[in-house]
Amino acid sequence: MGASKTDQFSDQQNKIASIAKALGHPARIAILEVLLSKNDCICNDIVDELPLAQATVSQHLRELKLAGIIKGSVSGKTICYCIDEAVFKTLTDFLGHATIQIQTCKC
Amino acid sequence: MGASKTDQFSDQQNKIASIAKALGHPARIAILEVLLSKNDCICNDIVDELPLAQATVSQHLRELKLAGIIKGSVSGKTICYCIDEAVFKTLTDFLGHATIQIQTCKC
DNA sequence: TTTTCATATCGTAATATTGCAATCTGTAAA
DNA sequence: TTTACAGATTGCAATATTACGATATGAAAA
Numbered sequence A, B: 001m002g003a004s005k006t007d008q009f010s011d012q013q014n015k016i017a018s019i020a021k022a023l024g025h026p027a028r029i030a031i032l033e034v035l036l037s038k039n040d041c042i043c044n045d046i047v048d049e050l051p052l053a054q055a056t057v058s059q060h061l062r063e064l065k066l067a068g069i070i071k072g073s074v075s076g077k078t079i080c081y082c083i084d085e086a087v088f089k090t091l092t093d094f095l096g097h098a099t100i101q102i103q104t105c106k107c
Numbered sequence C: 001t002t003t004t005c006a007t008a009t010c011g012t013a014a015t016a017t018t019g020c021a022a023t024c025t026g027t028a029a030a
Numbered sequence D: 001t002t003t004a005c006a007g008a009t010t011g012c013a014a015t016a017t018t019a020c021g022a023t024a025t026g027a028a029a030a
Helices: A009-022 A026-037 A043-049 A054-066 A085-101 B011-022 B026-037 B043-049 B056-064 B085-101
Strands: A069-074 A078-083 B070-075 B078-084
Touching: A009 A054, A009 A078, A009 B011, A009 B026, A026 A054, A026 A085, A026 B085, A043 A054, A043 A078, A043 B056, A043 B078, A054 A069, A078 B070, A085 B026, A085 B043, B011 B085, B026 B043, B026 B056, B026 B078, B043 B056, B043 B078, B056 B070
Parallel strands: none
Antiparallel strands: A069 A078, B070 B078
16 A cells, blocks of 8 residues: 555545645745735746745646645746636635634643 | 755744645545544554554654644553644644735736 | 553555646747 | 847655554443
8 A cells, every 4th residue: 555545535535635735845835925926927926036946936836726725827938827716715614614613622 | 065054944934834844645634534533542453554554644643643633541451532623723823814915926 | 450441543546636837729029 | 030038847855745554552331
């Protein structure tokens, strides 16, 4: 074995996990921060601001795209990356609901 | 290479990423859901409710513990696991701030 | 003390992720 | 067209994660 037993869990659980997983790397958090801080979100800017090679950044962007967190649209010679608020919200909602349910620990 | 270049990113970025990473597996989402749904959070219950072997569940609990998301305190023969609201909040806050900053995409 | 039960840890195999150089693709300028 | 540039993809090596059987640990019950 070694592979995740994703089929044993609900779609909801897998969905939330995959979004969280996509956020589970400092480079991807850094990418989001760059996207958030700019109006014009061109990939080259991101590469310039990260301590990683172009190929690696492109790969991280792919992960974020696969999880649905960002969307990229071709804009001439460059690509415009934007955050998809809706998908982002799936995780926020889960965390919100969870937080409400947290009880004072009896132990 | 292959290892994460964590030292190239800020403590904040690493912290948020590590919490998100810990949530990045459906089994760990399922574990949290079990913990949230019960007042008495004994590990054995968790094992019973997950489609994974005891050793595997224990390992997932360890990951959540390492990320600071849950805390386990020995309670006689069993262990009581509880969610740490504060650490949980670190991610919620990041997502909250991010959401506010999201701008309508110009592209 | 021996047994039993709950959980952790170890060892190991399968698979996934991370990172980068090199290369490919597609667009716009020359 | 050729050139140049922005990104994506490929291939590969290093490392990390996932899963589980087997075993260890530690506490209460017998």
